[in-house]
Amino acid sequence: MEERIGRFIAALRASGVRVSVAESQDAWRAVEDLGARQREAFRLALRTTLIKDEPNIERFEELFPMYFGTGAPPLMDPQAELSPDEQQMLQQAMQSLAEQLQQLMEWLLSGQGPSQDELEELADQAGMNRARRPSPLQQAWYERRMQRLLGWQQLQELLEMLWEMLAQMGMDPQTIEQLQARVAENQAALEQQLSEFAGQKLVDNMIDDYQQRPPIDELMERPFGSLTQAEMDQLRDQVRRLAARLRSRAALRQKRGKRGKLDSKTTIRANLRHSGVPFEMHFKQKRLKPKVVAILDVSTSMRPLAEFFVRLLYELQDQIQKTRSFAFIDHLEDVTDDLLARHIDDAVHIILHKLPPGHYNTDLGHSLRQFEAAHLDAVDRRTTVIVVGDGRNNYNDPAIPIFSKICRRARRAIWLNPEYPAQWGSGDSDMLQYAPLCTEIYQVRNLAQLADAIDRMLAG
Template sequence: MDDRIVEFVRGMRAAGVRVSMAESADAMRAVEVLGIVDKDLFRLSLRTTLIKESDDFAVFEELFPLYFGSDGPPLQNALEDMSEDDQEMLQAALQALSGRLQSLMDWLTSGEGPTKEELEQLAERAGIQWANNPQEARWVTRRMLQQMGLAHLEDQLRELMERLAEMGMSQEAIEKLMGVVEANREALAEQVAQSVGRQIAEQRANRPDDLFGSDLMHKPFESLTQDEANLLRKEVQRLVTQLRSRAALRRKRGKEGRFDSKGTIRANQRYGGVPMELKFKRKKLKPSLVLICDISRSMLSVAEFMLRLTYELQDQVAKTRSFGFYGDMEEISLTLAGNRAAEAVDGVMEAFYGRSPQHYATDLGRSLATLYDNWLDSINNRTTVVILGDGRNNYNDPRLDLIKDIRQRARRLIWLNPEAPRQWGTGDSNMLEYAPLCDQVYMVRNLAQLSSAVDKLMAGA
């Protein structure tokens, strides 16, 4: 059972639920004390120890029966209550119906459904390797049932009933047989759904633990179709789980600190200089951030994903202030706080595009001046300033003087740009002038690059 719980925790993490090692250990202890005989008590003990946020209850309830439920209701053997004569007639009728539905008819009458290996083969042919969520699981389940022949089952059963009647089986026996077959059809469909759900959960849990999963992660934001963008929105939660884990590991290592020779000498003066107590410099690893995000139409796709990552990783930041700009600067910190990710991003977009006039020219210089007039106190020597933008300013004053001053005030200045360096300086781009004033510039053309940049930002901020 311990191994099954470990697999369940992996499945939860792969679905985007944060579960720490301590919480996993709490779950093990709870199960050891309360046992597994009472299934409801067992489920509640896991839910209480593993789930911290109400939004994660749905994931828990989806995965629990896949890992700890049965493989679905058992099929009934239609032959058990039949007389020997009726059994012989049924066997003869089934042989006469032999064809591509023979396996299905055998499963529905014998009480022995498909094996685990047969279900896995059917699932692979149905495309389960591409499925990643409950909606896609239902699609794979339908495909598998179609492969089994359930769409043509009614015609086959009608022919079977006619043959049995011709052979002399009583109407009562035929109706009882059809009742068992109907019950078995429902049970088989549930078995297939359970199998598909479990396989998808295991696939998610066994994916490589990196930040660059699928090829879609490397596709440029501006080239994504709507369906592809929706898939990546779901992928953000998995990325956030991995980024949190990496940040937690860095903090754990950082608690040890570096040896502080001066502090050790001072602390051991009372021992005559003998180093009885060692002192360490501990690094504060949670960064303080100021995000300045270009919300212009040319930046919408990358801005949306950056805002989603920013929202989800707020608990990994000591303090954050967020600003958006187009024609001018506005603070969006309150909009990003207290909502769900999708609602927060929609709120930001509504703030910039939900009012008239809706046509602006990007003006970073003017926006920086507004930042200086209203929110300069948000930047100090403990702040990492992150600018997300393409450096295009519609030939307005780039206000390099303000960028220089921000660099002097802040701990670090990081620029995230979706354009390749060969595009810098072309047209209205001021990026060749901005870049030398930054501590680091990262290209973020796709979600893989963006998540990598955010990871480095969390590590060095």
């Protein structure tokens, strides 16, 4: 049992749920207290101690039956109610039938399911250990494959033959019917067993796969564009964690900056009740209430990175209340509400859906003009303007005067560009024209650079 729970926790981790050592200890204590006999209580004890985020509950519910069963009944011995004579008949009939399916027939008719070793062997034959990137989605496929290896398709035919043969040998029809019912039950139970085993095996392999993955430091240095799907998921996690860390770091900074100059007016008023003796000091509060306007390029050239930056906007909006977010390709869309109202994944999906990629239709100049016409009031001297894009404008008018106007109104203008500085100004890139207008420019190609840039942005 202990090993089981350990494996289960490893499986949770492999599928992206963060479980700390302290939490697994809590799970132990909870299970010790409630006992593992009652399935429901056991499940709830594990869930409340291991899962701390609502979206992860689903993963838990998927994995739990793979490790602790669905409560399916074990195979039963259909021969228990047969007389010795009848048993003999059955043996003879079976022997005369197909050799290849002997194993399967034996399991069904003896009520003894496959052993762990036999299952392992079967899974290996089905190629489960060679799967390149195991995922729970493959469960049904491997399950069918294991069934085919056992000869499940021919089974029904064979069973029909068996019943016929037994009838010919003179077995009581009622007994045969009973036997049929039992075998059918066993068949269902065996199917369930195979399915569970396939699922668990996959997850087990997933754990090993997870433990062999490259460490995150290396990922930090790799460009966003060259990542596989699984690495993307991993990075996504990192972005979230990064944002959480930045949030608390920013909060600490806010606290440190709280005490300002003595506020004599409030102090005198507050100390009137102490007959003017200044007991309670009041200080001017230094409020760090930044405003952010973020403009994000989601055009074809930026597409591979767009999702990350949308996520970044989402977290930024979470962090800084007065954030306005815009996305553009050929025109500008205000996406603030999309980011505000929804869950992060939905928000990303909706925004990328709103602005489908086209062919060479990026027009930053036009988008900037639109911004000036409709949203210029969002920029004031407290505002930090963040532009994320490669500055590639398809030889359209870059609208430099307008960008310059926006920059002059804003406190700071920050540009995040994924391209190397050497590429700026080449081809249709107008970056060199925009660059002198910005307060700061960061090249952001990977997570390490992103973390660095955000940190410096929040510091100011």
